[in-house]
Each structure stands twice: as C-alpha cells, then as structure tokens.
Amino acid sequence: MTLILIAYLGGVLTILSPCILPVLPFVFARAGRPFLTSTLPxxxxxxxxxxxxxxLAAIGGAWAVQANQWGRWIAIVLLAAFGLMMLFPAFGDRVMTPLQSLGARLSERVRPGGSEGLNEVGGSLILGLATGLLWAPCAGPILGLILTGAALNGASASTSLLLLAYALGAATSMALALLVGGRVLKAMKGYLKHERVVRRVLGALVLVGVAAIALGLDRGVLAQVSAASTERIEQGLLGTGGMGHTEPEAEANDFRDYGVAPPIDGVTEWLQGEPTTLEDLRGKVVLIDFWTYSCINCIRTLPHLIEWDRLYREHGLVVIGMHAPEFAFERDPNNVRRAVEDLGIPYPVALDNEFNVWRAYQNRFWPAHYFIDANGHLRHVRFGEGDYERSEAIIRTLLMEAGATNLPPPAGGTEAEGAMAPDSGADRSPETYLGTDRGMNFVTGSGPLQPDHWALDGAWTREGQRAVLTGPSGTVRYQFRGRDVHLVLASTTDRPVRFRITINGQPPGDAAGTDVSPSGDGVIRDQRLYQLVRLPNPGGGELRIEFLDPGAAAYAFTFG
Known part of the structure; x- marks a missing residue:
C-alpha cells in the first residue's frame, strides 16, 4: 500500500514539471464542461x-515501443483534427454531424432520451485515450524505479498497479488544473462575449501542442528542462517509504546453508561452454556471478573471478558469469561475446536476457556472487565489490567439504590495470544516468557547475536510458569528485564518433584514462564502458567531453 501511495504522489508531482505542457491544451479544451461526463472520462x-x-513498453521490448509509435501518430492525427474543429467551427459542425446522428440513433436504441450525455462521455474518453498515447512524462526517481523494476522483474499485476497509481496521480493534478482553468475561461467568456473566440484560442493551443509533440519537443527540450524539477521531493518520498538507494555491501549474507539453490533455467544463450544445469554440476562447487559488461563495479571484480577460476577449476570449482543486461545494447549476444573476449574471461558466460535466473534468485544488484556447494545448496551471497579474501576462503571451505585436497595457496591480491584496477576508495561522485528514467543532478545553461552536477551543450535528445546527440557536435560537462571517470558510450550510426576531453580546460596528460590519449582524444567504436580519466591522485574538477561527430549516445557515468 505504501508503494502505491508513493507512486500516486509521484504522479501528482508531474503537474510541476514542464513536461506536462504539451498535453495541457488537450486537457483545457474540455474546460467548462460537466465533471462526470467530460473531465472524469x-x-x-x-x-x-x-x-x-x-x-507493455517496460516488459515487452522493442515491439511494444514500435507499436506505440504507430499509436502515437494516430493520436497526433486525431488530436490535430480535434484542434482544427475547434479553430474552425464550420469544419467541426460538418465533421460532427454524421457522428452526432449515429450517436443519437445508438442512444435511442439503448434508452429513450437525448444522446448528448453519451456523446460527451465517449468523446472525452477518446480524447483521454489519445492523450495517454502522447503523454511522455519526465521520469523522475519514482517513475524510473517503477519502470526499472518492471523491466527486471517482468510482467506482474503489481507493476501495472503502480503505473496506474502514478497515472491516476497525474490525472488528479491535471483535473485540478482543469478546474482552475475552467474558472479562468468562464471569466474570459464574460470579457470576450463570444464563446467561439475562446474555442478558437483553445483550438490554436491544441494545434501548437500537437506540433510540439510531433517534433519531439515533449521528449527532448522539455525533458531536459524538467529533469530536476521534482527530484528532491520524489527522493524524499522514496526515503520515507524505505525505497531509497541501499549500499549492497551492507546486505551480504552469512555463510550458512540456505537450502537448495534456485535453478538456472531460462538462459537465452551460452558463451564459452555447453548449456548446463545445477543438477549437471552436482559434486562441483559453483560460483554464479550476476554481472553486465558495462558495469564498472562488475568489471573490477573480474580479475578475482578469473584468478579463482585459474586456481581452483581443476579442484572442482565452476564459475558461471550470468550476464543480465542493464542497457538495451547489452542484450546483443555479439556485443557480449566481444566484451567477454576483450575482458579475457575464460569461464562460461550465460545470457540471462529475459532475467529468468535473476528473478529466480530474487537478485537486485550488479555484481552479485552466489556460492553453491557440491550438494546444490546455496551457502553464501556477496553483493558488490570487496571482501575478496573472505570470498576465496569460502570457496576453499566448500571445495574441502566436497573432498578436494592439495589446494594451491590462496591468490591474495591481484594485479589489474585500466578499468579493472581496484576502486580508489576515495570520496567520489555517485553513479549518474544521463537518460530521463533515472537522471539526477542535471542542469541547463552554460554556467559553472556545482559538485556532482552535469549539463548538455548542443542539440541533444534525452531518452529513457540515454542522451543522444542529434546535432553535428555537442558537449557533456560534469563537475566530478574521485580518481577515475568512466562513461558508457555508443554510436547510433555505423560510423565511429570522435570525442575530446579536457579537465578544468586542459588536456588530461598523465590523467588520461585508458580510452583516451594524453591530448584527450578518443573514439567511440563499440557499445561499452569507456575510461576517460585516471587521476594520479584522487581529486576532481570539471570534465568536458566534446563530441566531434553526430550520433553519440551517452548512458551513465561511474567513478572510482
């Protein structure tokens, strides 16, 4: 019940966001009409x-998004016609005459009396359905959490209920705005004396709204303006409901017997190994690593997993990389296969593109390590980075329980470079997403940035998971804290995209990450995480990333 209430309040807050502006003309077009037969439907x-x-979009994949695009254009045409009928009453009368006649005949068959109420309810309902197809709210933390949970956990009644609560909250705030707008229009009619003038003004506003939506302004410019408008309030609601960010390290389980481990059925594809089940692996100690290849926390655990596989495979350890994608491009098997090769992963990798195994384990984090003994029982879980010595000690204990002898000495520390290097442990900026689903600390304008805030310069469109450069060039600025700066990047074209970075206005020099030169030059060739900055000592500054070619897509910053 608490989650439903928070979702509802998150929807109510959308009235404070500029993203609501494109649909308000359609709402105000019903001002002054009865609540039960017009506003409510x-x-x-x-x-x-x-x-x-x-x-559907959250759980159905690309086909649902494509289907919605068709519906979106149908709704645009429908609402454009609605605006034209208001702007030109004669045209409206000509279009509505056959519809009114049909409605009157249907109404007379259903019950005696006029058809005005029936037409009013039906027209308002159709207008609401069309507006629902067009509405693209700026996804703050609450809607982002709902959509992310839907994508990871699949179809469920609770997901639909939360989304409906969010939409009802938004509808409530719009209805209140309509009530206020109706009073304003009533006053306007007193001054203008002619209702047709008001209708024409509203019709013109509807057409302006249709044009803004057709041009993508509702998902682009307005989304950028409004990203942070209600964020603090929403974060407060999430904190009150116990839904805020939780450090995974604090939730690691104890070493004990948790019973039979869930199966690993439903894997989409296996890389570097034959399909297998936990039943096939009885007698082996199994370590399942939930990871995704653009996750810096996952990447930094790989040297330890690779070393444990090397040391203990012959003694009965089986390491399985359970790849559960965070971003859409990580669902592509070819992208994962390339990343596995580049990262030097020697053990089997299973593609959990539909999150079947993720849900079976009720997992919530990347990375997450599940330790399973030779009898198929879950014995330990580790969320996040760190505590490698204890994890290795548990592996050795489980191997000895299974009868292994003459184990090699423990690996201890591992040497790693680039993005695989250990976290600095320094005070650092939080993980920051550039899309609208989970975007935070986004600001507009070219002025100085506060710590952990970022801005876009140039022609950008912010989508759910990413920001896409639509102009010939553009810039991302971030005022960061820490030692390392990583950014998940991709190209939306078939061509590489060049970029150049500066730190406090200067080329990085010795602070250049592994994916840029000392002069700051880099190229986006693959869809993956790029290391941009590696300071000699933890610190920070303003990072400026200038993209020199169109087609850049930026997903998420991470720091170390």
Whole structure:
C-alpha cells in the first residue's frame, strides 16, 4: 500500500514539471464542461492508456515501443483534427454531424432520451485515450524505479498497479488544473462575449501542442528542462517509504546453508561452454556471478573471478558469469561475446536476457556472487565489490567439504590495470544516468557547475536510458569528485564518433584514462564502458567531453 501511495504522489508531482505542457491544451479544451461526463472520462482514459502502454513498453521490448509509435501518430492525427474543429467551427459542425446522428440513433436504441450525455462521455474518453498515447512524462526517481523494476522483474499485476497509481496521480493534478482553468475561461467568456473566440484560442493551443509533440519537443527540450524539477521531493518520498538507494555491501549474507539453490533455467544463450544445469554440476562447487559488461563495479571484480577460476577449476570449482543486461545494447549476444573476449574471461558466460535466473534468485544488484556447494545448496551471497579474501576462503571451505585436497595457496591480491584496477576508495561522485528514467543532478545553461552536477551543450535528445546527440557536435560537462571517470558510450550510426576531453580546460596528460590519449582524444567504436580519466591522485574538477561527430549516445557515468 505504501508503494502505491508513493507512486500516486509521484504522479501528482508531474503537474510541476514542464513536461506536462504539451498535453495541457488537450486537457483545457474540455474546460467548462460537466465533471462526470467530460473531465472524469477523459482522465480515466488518459490514466488507463498511459498505464497500459508503459507496462507493455517496460516488459515487452522493442515491439511494444514500435507499436506505440504507430499509436502515437494516430493520436497526433486525431488530436490535430480535434484542434482544427475547434479553430474552425464550420469544419467541426460538418465533421460532427454524421457522428452526432449515429450517436443519437445508438442512444435511442439503448434508452429513450437525448444522446448528448453519451456523446460527451465517449468523446472525452477518446480524447483521454489519445492523450495517454502522447503523454511522455519526465521520469523522475519514482517513475524510473517503477519502470526499472518492471523491466527486471517482468510482467506482474503489481507493476501495472503502480503505473496506474502514478497515472491516476497525474490525472488528479491535471483535473485540478482543469478546474482552475475552467474558472479562468468562464471569466474570459464574460470579457470576450463570444464563446467561439475562446474555442478558437483553445483550438490554436491544441494545434501548437500537437506540433510540439510531433517534433519531439515533449521528449527532448522539455525533458531536459524538467529533469530536476521534482527530484528532491520524489527522493524524499522514496526515503520515507524505505525505497531509497541501499549500499549492497551492507546486505551480504552469512555463510550458512540456505537450502537448495534456485535453478538456472531460462538462459537465452551460452558463451564459452555447453548449456548446463545445477543438477549437471552436482559434486562441483559453483560460483554464479550476476554481472553486465558495462558495469564498472562488475568489471573490477573480474580479475578475482578469473584468478579463482585459474586456481581452483581443476579442484572442482565452476564459475558461471550470468550476464543480465542493464542497457538495451547489452542484450546483443555479439556485443557480449566481444566484451567477454576483450575482458579475457575464460569461464562460461550465460545470457540471462529475459532475467529468468535473476528473478529466480530474487537478485537486485550488479555484481552479485552466489556460492553453491557440491550438494546444490546455496551457502553464501556477496553483493558488490570487496571482501575478496573472505570470498576465496569460502570457496576453499566448500571445495574441502566436497573432498578436494592439495589446494594451491590462496591468490591474495591481484594485479589489474585500466578499468579493472581496484576502486580508489576515495570520496567520489555517485553513479549518474544521463537518460530521463533515472537522471539526477542535471542542469541547463552554460554556467559553472556545482559538485556532482552535469549539463548538455548542443542539440541533444534525452531518452529513457540515454542522451543522444542529434546535432553535428555537442558537449557533456560534469563537475566530478574521485580518481577515475568512466562513461558508457555508443554510436547510433555505423560510423565511429570522435570525442575530446579536457579537465578544468586542459588536456588530461598523465590523467588520461585508458580510452583516451594524453591530448584527450578518443573514439567511440563499440557499445561499452569507456575510461576517460585516471587521476594520479584522487581529486576532481570539471570534465568536458566534446563530441566531434553526430550520433553519440551517452548512458551513465561511474567513478572510482
């Protein structure tokens, strides 16, 4: 019940966001009409359509998104016609005459009396459904959490209920705005004397809204302006409901017997190994690593996993990399295969693209290590980086329980360079997503940045998971803290994208990461995590990334 209430309040807060502006003309077009037959059906249609489409988009993949694009254009045409009918009453009368006649005949068959109420309810409901197809709210922390949970955990009644609660919250705030707008319009009619003038003004506003949506302004410019407008309030609501960010290191389980481990069924594809089950591996000690290849925390654990595989494979250890994608491009088997090769991973990797194994283990984190003994029982779980000596000690204990002897000396520390190098442990900026789903600390303008804040310069479009450069060049600025700066990057074209970085206005020199030169030059060739900065000592400064070619897509910053 608490989650539903938080989702509802998150929806109510959308009225404070500029992202609501493109659909307000459609809402105000019903101002002055009865609540039960006009406002209520419209808001119900908006809430139901948004909740349905958002659920499908979150769990249905690309096909649902493509289907929604068709529906979006149908809605644009429908609402454009609605605006034209308001702007030109004669045109509206000509279009509505056959529809009104049909409605009157249907109404007379259903019950005696006029058809005005039936037409009012039906028209308002259709307008609400169309508006629900077009509405693209700026996803703050609350909606981002709901959509992420839907994508990871699959279809469920709770997901749809949370999305519906969010949409109902937004509908409530819009209905209140409509109530206020209706009073304003009533006052305007007193001054203008002619209702047709008001209708034409509203029709023009509807057409402006349609044009803004058709041009993508509702998902681009307005999304950038509004990203942080309600973020602090939403974060406070999440904290109150116990849904805020939790450090995974604090939730590691004890070493004991948790019973039979869940199966690893539903894997999409196996890389570097034959398909297997936990039943096939009875008698072996199994370490399952939930990871994804653009996750810096996952990458920094790989040297230890690789070393444990080398030391203990012959003594009965089986390491399985369970790849559960965070971003859409990580679902591509070819991308994962290339990353596995580049990272030098020698053990089998299973692609859990549908999150079947993730859900079976009720997992919530990247990385997460699950230790399974020779009898198939789960014995230990480790979330996040660190505590490698204890993890290796548990592996050795489980191997000896299984009868292994003459184990080699423990690995101890491991040597690693680049992105695989250990975390500095320094005070650092938080993981920062550039898309609208989980974006935070985004600011507009070219002025100085506060710590942990970032800005876009140039023509960018912010989508759910990423920011995409739509102009010939553009810049991302970030005022960071820490030693290392990583950024997940991709190209939306078939061509490489050049970029250049500076730190406090200067080339990085010795502070250059592994993916840039001392002069700051780099190239996006693959869809992956790029190390941009590696300071000799932890510190910080303003990082400026200038993209010299169109087609850059930036997903998330991480720091070390």
């Amino acid at each position: 419209m808001m119900a249609g908006l809430a139901l359509m948004f909740a349905g489409v958002a659920t």
